[in-house]
Amino acid sequence: MIYLVTGGSGSGKSEYAENLVMASGCPVRYYVATMTVYGEEGKAKVLRHQELRRGKGFITVECQADVGTALRGIRNSNQEAILLLECVSNLAANEMFADGGEGQGNVSIDKLADKLVKDILCLASQVKDMVIVTNEVASDGIIYDSGTAGYIRLMGLVNSRLGACSHRVVEVVYGIPVVWKG
Structure with a gap:
């Protein structure tokens, strides 16, 4: 089963997602961390997430790109x-x-979206259940430079494609889970 959990920054989506994992009954719990840490704010965010996971039995795998390969070499049913x-x-x-770089180079936004979704679904095929956390990034109405606008478009494509593939889609708004699918 694939769960997609979305919401704005600081909405409580990570805590909600971790609670889904803990309630699953699966004895093996992987946490694939994708953040590349920059600066003190990034370090503080990582420490906060590590504290949330402490004592919950997660096996943490750092993977900042090509997530379809994150579990390579790890054997498990x-x-x-x-x-x-x-x-x-x-x-x-x-x-x-x-x-x-300032963008995706010679790769189109559509092709990059395809790659990201393919990698994520490859990862999902390696486990019984998967909880995917993503951000809502396009609702502020601000006009951005072309690089940021491309990123927002990429996130819209990836999130909508993941939503279509997911069994359950939940948006966490002010700590309140709103079920959109499933």
Whole structure:
């Protein structure tokens, strides 16, 4: 089963997603962390998320790109494992702006969206259940430069494609889960 959990920054989506994992009954819990840490704010965010996971039995795997390969070399029956992917917005930024670039280079936004979704679904096929955390990034109504506008378009494509593939889609708004699908 695939769960997609979305919401704005600080909405409580990560805590909600972790609670889904804990309630799953799966004894093996993977946490695939996609954030590339920059600066003190990034370090503080990682520490906060690590504290939330403490004592919950997660096996943390750092993977900032090509997440379909995150579990390579780890043997486990998909019938006993659940995976929490945190988070698609970091993953998309990592892949789109790799090497400090101003965008996706010669790869179109559509092709990059296809790659990201393919990688995420490949990861989902390796476990019994998967909880995917993503961000709502397009609702502020601000007009951005072309690089940021491309990223927002990429996130819209990826999130809508993941929503279509997911069994359950939940938006966390001010700590309140709103079920949109499933």
